Amino acid sequence: MVLGRIFTKIKQGLTKTRNVFSGVLDLFTSNRRVDKAFLTQLEEQLYLADVGVQATAQIVDRVRQGFLDREVGEDVKLFVRQQLREMLIDPSAGIHHVETGPTVVMIAGVNGSGKTTSIAKLANRLKLDGKKVLVAACDTFRAAAVEQLTVWCDRIGVDIVKQQQGSDPAAVAHDACERAKARGYDILIVDTAGRLHTQTHLMRELEKIHRVVGKQIPGAPHEVFLVLDGTNGQNAIAQAEQFTKTVKCTGIILTKLDGTAKGGAVFAIKQKVGLPVKYIGVGEQMDDLEPFDPDSFVAALFEK
Numbered sequence: 156m157v158l159g160r161i162f163t164k165i166k167q168g169l170t171k172t173r174n175v176f177s178g179v180l181d182l183f184t185s186n187r188r189v190d191k192a193f194l195t196q197l198e199e200q201l202y203l204a205d206v207g208v209q210a211t212a213q214i215v216d217r218v219r220q221g222f223l224d225r226e227v228g229e230d231v232k233l234f235v236r237q238q239l240r241e242m243l244i245d246p247s248a249g250i251h252h253v254e255t256g257p258t259v260v261m262i263a264g265v266n267g268s269g270k271t272t273s274i275a276k277l278a279n280r281l282k283l284d285g286k287k288v289l290v291a292a293c294d295t296f297r298a299a300a301v302e303q304l305t306v307w308c309d310r311i312g313v314d315i316v317k318q319q320q321g322s323d324p325a326a327v328a329h330d331a332c333e334r335a336k337a338r339g340y341d342i343l344i345v346d347t348a349g350r351l352h353t354q355t356h357l358m359r360e361l362e363k364i365h366r367v368v369g370k371q372i373p374g375a376p377h378e379v380f381l382v383l384d385g386t387n388g389q390n391a392i393a394q395a396e397q398f399t400k401t402v403k404c405t406g407i408i409l410t411k412l413d414g415t416a417k418g419g420a421v422f423a424i425k426q427k428v429g430l431p432v433k434y435i436g437v438g439e440q441m442d443d444l445e446p447f448d449p450d451s452f453v454a455a456l457f458e459k
């Protein structure tokens with residue numbers, strides 16, 4: 156029942172992506188053979204669905220190898236569905252909670268990507284799972300960032316550690332770790348600045364937070380999630396490539412999938428950036444963040 160509701164929500168959130176993906180699905184209803192023209196069309200449609208050059212080439216190649224000159228039918232469709240699903244499978248799904256001490260999740264991403272909203276949604280989700288959640292407002296670069304995060308935390312009912320604008324983000328991280336340890340929090344979510352004056356500046360700041368957190372809590376940060384705006388499609392991938400040169404990330408939160416037809420970028424992200432999508436944002440409300448599940452995602456694209 157609950158699963159059904161979540162699936163319906165994912166399907167609704169992916170409406171626009173589903174519409175472009177119907178171009179792929181229509182190919183399997185036609186009465187024809189797997190020939191050069193079919194493979195070219197498959198390539199075009201996957202590409203149009205933002206699946207990305209590399210992922211598209213891999214699928215088309217495998218269809219050619221397995222089905223050339225055979226009739227197009229359910230088996231080819233199932234094969235493509237399987238290929239897409241397998242591309243997304245990742246053994247490290249979700250957040251890895253440590254056994255003792257707080258689990259630290261650092262959140263990075265450029266301003267406007269949906270970083271603040273995603274932190275709020277994640278905090279809300281973890282709280283509903285029974286976790287004691289603390290948020291560290293380390294984006295001290297912009298006053299609005301701290302204010303916005305405070306409003307969200309109040310609304311959700313989770314605690315926040317903050318200092319005034321312009322203070323050292325690493326100091327905020329330090330305080331937050333102390334508090335998380337002293338008061339038995341299960342999870343500490345650390346917000347970070349989205350953009351500073353230069354890339355080097357940003358890198359130094361993120362590294363410093365990383366170091367401070369690691370000194371306070373062994374193994375921390377346990378996860379580093381990069382928030383990407385799903386409406387950017389292939390540009391989000393370029394951004395991810397750029398960002399991961401600066402910070403070592405463990406996963407992606409892909410936002411705003413409800414507002415875009417470019418949800419196929421999920422495949423390209425995994426292929427090109429090598430990072431799993433951990434959560435997807437499918438709306439602006441607190442409960443509009445879903446753990447990314449390859450089965451449901453691909454099923455949502457393939458099922459009526």
Ligand SMILES: Nc1nc2c(ncn2[C@@H]2O[C@H](COP(=O)(O)OP(=O)(O)OP(=O)(O)O)[C@@H](O)[C@H]2O)c(=O)[nH]1
Nearest residue numbers: 265266267268269270271272410411436437438439
């Ligand atoms: N439709 C939709 N909108 C979203 C989603 N996630 C975030 N948004 C909206 O995107 C806008 C930017 O989100 P923020 O969370 O403020 O983004 P940010 O990265 O923190 O950016 P700054 O506030 O500029 O630092 C807001 O209007 C959010 O409501 C989503 O999954 N779906």
